Amino acid sequence: MTNLSKSKLFKTGNVLIKAEESKSFVKQVAKISNQFIELKIVNAMVEDNIYLNIVDNNIKQSYIQKLRSKNKHLQIRIVLQGVVEKLNQVNNKKTTYNENEISVEYSQDINESLLNKEGSHIKYICITLNEEYLDENGYFRDIFKEPFFMKFYEPNIKNKFYELFNREYTSGLDKIYLKNKTTEVILYVLEQIDNKSFKVDGLDEEDIRRVKKAEVILQNTFNEKITIELLSKKVALNQSKLKKGFKEIFHKTIHNYLKDIRLEKAVKYLKENKYSIKEVSTMVGYTNQGSFSYAFSSKYNCSPKAITKKSNL
Structure with missing residues (x-):
């Protein structure tokens, strides 16, 4: 895959941008057509420290897009079409967001990239609440006191939020519309978390x-x-x-959880450059190096050897 920064990607090809800005509201609409993408994107700051992204991306050629580093934040992502893949640059962990899934992540000090695959057509909504907003609103602090990740499947999610992709965003009412829709998404997700949080049928x-x-x-x-x-x-x-x-x-299933722990530890050991790949596979609980390499490549989209080479640079 080709590595592209956001600025380089946006400067390549024809770009049509419509912008609006005031003290507490920013709206940027871009339509971009180049060798990599056919993209319509809406970026908005709907309130201080609350950001909304509406992304409709038809990917013509595979590329990796490095995202801006983030401090502590809460992020809500709703995928209405396709599959979104994200790679953590620190531990090489890949996270997949599937169609009709809502994910909620509370984390900090994140450096990550989007993995965009040729032939994919993805539509998703992403809302980010920065640390300052979370600090000012104690309700969020009561829920998100430590790193948090939750995904849930909603088969009818398209009907609920698809109109966000059909609007032209040229109206003076966009400020009210986008703020109301963002609040609607946040409220909907918080209600889902409240309903699902540690309530398991059949378990006391x-x-x-x-x-x-x-x-x-x-x-x-x-x-x-x-x-x-x-x-x-x-x-x-x-x-x-x-x-x-x-x-x-x-x-996660117990099997997948254990596998993820083992592979995350493997990345740490490989970066130390003290052990062979065979030694690392044994250290993290694999009895067969081939099985370890296959699992590692499936999760991180690269071989264990690539990690050791990168650490030597």
Whole structure:
């Protein structure tokens, strides 16, 4: 993939920009057609420290777009069409956002890039609430006290927000419209979080405590051979409840969670340049180097060897 900065991407080809700016509102509308993209994008600051992006991107040629670094922030992403892929530049972790999915992320010190694949047509909404806004509104601090990630599937999400993509954004009413729509999205997502947060059918508070204990065990014994049967015995919770509760609370299966821990540790060890790839695969719990390399490449879109080479530069 070609690496492109946002400025370079926007300067390539024909660009039509409509802008509006006041003390508490900024709107930029761009239509861009070049060898890489056929893009319509709306960027708006609808209120101090609240930003809205509406992206309709038909990708002609694969490219990587480095995003601006962010401090502590809350980000809501709604994908109405296609698949959005993001790569964390610090740990090489790839995150995928699928069609009809809403994701909520609270994190800090993020350096990441978008992976745009040829032939894809993606439409998504992204709302970012900066640290200053979160600090001024205690309600958010009560919910998001530590790094937080949640995704949920909404099959009818297109009907709810698709009109955002059909508007021309040339009206003087856009300020009111965009602010109201942004507030609507934030309220909708917070209500979903409130409804879903740690409420698991068939599990009481003690069951949930045992599921969380299982997560701690995985963190501390990722390099050991551990089965669901063994994990179930260690936390004294039957396998069915453990699997169901784990998926509900951590939004991953136990298998995928363990795999992610192992591969994240592998990146750390590879960057140290003290160990061979075979040694690293053993250190993180793989008994077969080929299986390790396949899992690593699938997750990070590069081989383990590429990490060691990059660390040598």
